[in-house]
Amino acid sequence: MKKIDSDVVIDITRLVGRQMENRLPTGVDRVSLEYVKHFGHCASGLIRYAGQWLELSNKDSQLVFKALLAPDESFNYLIKRMVTNYIIGGLLSRKSRPLKDRVLFHTGHSGLEKPNYASCLRQLNLKPFFFIHDLIPLSHPEYCRPSAPKLHQQRIDAMLALGQGIIVNSAATLAELTTYTRVNDLPMPPAKVALLAPAKLPLASVNAPLNKPYFVMLGTIEPRKNHWMILQLWRQLIAELADDAPRLVIIGQRGWECENIVDLLDRCAVLRGFVIEESRCSDTQLSAWLHHAQALLFPSFAEGYGMPLVEALSVGLPVIANDLPAFREIAGDIPEYVDALDGVRLKELILAYAVSNHPQRLAQLEHLKDFVVPTWKAHFEQVENLLAEVNGECY
Numbered sequence: 001m002k003k004i005d006s007d008v009v010i011d012i013t014r015l016v017g018r019q020m021e022n023r024l025p026t027g028v029d030r031v032s033l034e035y036v037k038h039f040g041h042c043a044s045g046l047i048r049y050a051g052q053w054l055e056l057s058n059k060d061s062q063l064v065f066k067a068l069l070a071p072d073e074s075f076n077y078l079i080k081r082m083v084t085n086y087i088i089g090g091l092l093s094r095k096s097r098p099l100k101d102r103v104l105f106h107t108g109h110s111g112l113e114k115p116n117y118a119s120c121l122r123q124l125n126l127k128p129f130f131f132i133h134d135l136i137p138l139s140h141p142e143y144c145r146p147s148a149p150k151l152h153q154q155r156i157d158a159m160l161a162l163g164q165g166i167i168v169n170s171a172a173t174l175a176e177l178t179t180y181t182r183v184n185d186l187p188m189p190p191a192k193v194a195l196l197a198p199a200k201l202p203l204a205s206v207n208a209p210l211n212k213p214y215f216v217m218l219g220t221i222e223p224r225k226n227h228w229m230i231l232q233l234w235r236q237l238i239a240e241l242a243d244d245a246p247r248l249v250i251i252g253q254r255g256w257e258c259e260n261i262v263d264l265l266d267r268c269a270v271l272r273g274f275v276i277e278e279s280r281c282s283d284t285q286l287s288a289w290l291h292h293a294q295a296l297l298f299p300s301f302a303e304g305y306g307m308p309l310v311e312a313l314s315v316g317l318p319v320i321a322n323d324l325p326a327f328r329e330i331a332g333d334i335p336e337y338v339d340a341l342d343g344v345r346l347k348e349l350i351l352a353y354a355v356s357n358h359p360q361r362l363a364q365l366e367h368l369k370d371f372v373v374p375t376w377k378a379h380f381e382q383v384e385n386l387l388a389e390v391n392g393e394c395y
Helices: 013-020 027-042 058-069 075-092 117-123 148-162 171-183 227-244 259-267 283-292 307-314 325-331 343-353 359-370 376-391
Strands: 008-011 043-049 052-055 102-106 126-132 165-168 191-193 214-218 247-251 275-278 296-298 319-321
Touching: 008 027, 013 027, 013 043, 013 058, 013 075, 027 043, 027 058, 027 376, 043 058, 043 075, 052 075, 058 075, 117 148, 126 148, 126 376, 148 171, 165 171, 165 376, 171 191, 171 325, 191 376, 214 283, 214 307, 227 247, 227 259, 227 343, 247 283, 296 307, 307 319, 307 325, 319 343, 343 359
Parallel strands: 008 043, 008 102, 102 126, 126 165, 165 191, 214 247, 214 296, 247 275, 296 319
Antiparallel strands: 043 052
16 A cells, blocks of 8 residues: 555546446446546545555556546556556555545445455545445335345445545435434434536537437436336337337446346337437437437436436436436426326327427426536535535645
8 A cells, every 4th residue: 555645535446447348437437537537636546456455656646547537448458557566566565654644535336345445444544535326226126236235235334434424416315315324323424415517518410310309318228217118108109100109219338137128129129210229329429319309208216316317408408207306406397297107198298299399398498498507616616615524624
């Protein structure tokens, strides 16, 4: 473990691992990358590997931060060479413990279930500040992998026990966390709500990707996103309208426990030509899809935040969504809310919003003018306020 002069350490283990596997960033990863952008100039990077915590030097941290923000084909070589050097160096020489506590940002949830996590924090004199994205594996375990609830509970409990401060993405998440601590008689560290900003997408092409009206679903394909019901509705629309049925564009990677959805996407002949799956969508492509769509469909059963909603509204795209507390908190009455299980009403709204000048769609477009887009500047003001409150100083 290497001593450096920086007062801030960023855990980049998840970011590095996913990039080495050539996986597209999820919402969790995008948040972590923003922390690298904001604090990277005054921070060191931490990589947990094979039971060891490798804290990079200032110079090496800057190299890895830069590579994470703009990865290329040399990324894996850079990381493998660096990790090897640190492990070999660690065997030859053990660095002294830092003299003062330093802030650790851990925004990716990974590794917190390890039994030696607390001792490693103490060894490096790190004061951890954790970002909690949601409690969905605990509140809605039926939508997750079988192992997820126990693992998430271990991680949440570790964050509550060890955290000097907690950052959450919405008041809805904070309310769930507060209830969880009260029910389970657990400590509640100081916490701040810091809303998440959407990605800055390139200007969209003036040419629509399709010559038919279409809707977009955005996010990882998993049971709680309710793709299955939407695909069943699309079968009905195709049966009733034939080629006049609107198209559906599903943007997102395939996730877990979603075999029935994948079966429809891969094997349902009726949906071919009407449902388009974009599993690796660039920001340029995403911008075009959102800009020219009729609406975003977001009938998710549970969300801690709802970045697709923010991204859609920020570019002026109407939203049809389940009535969730986080959505109300972020967007107020702007979206068209409908119960996620109300297929009849969902179908009615899809048919209405398929017409560009339908009064309901035009009304939401008018309300969209009042949407206040969250910013990363405001997010990090909240984070730095939390740091100041906990540490009694300004960052």
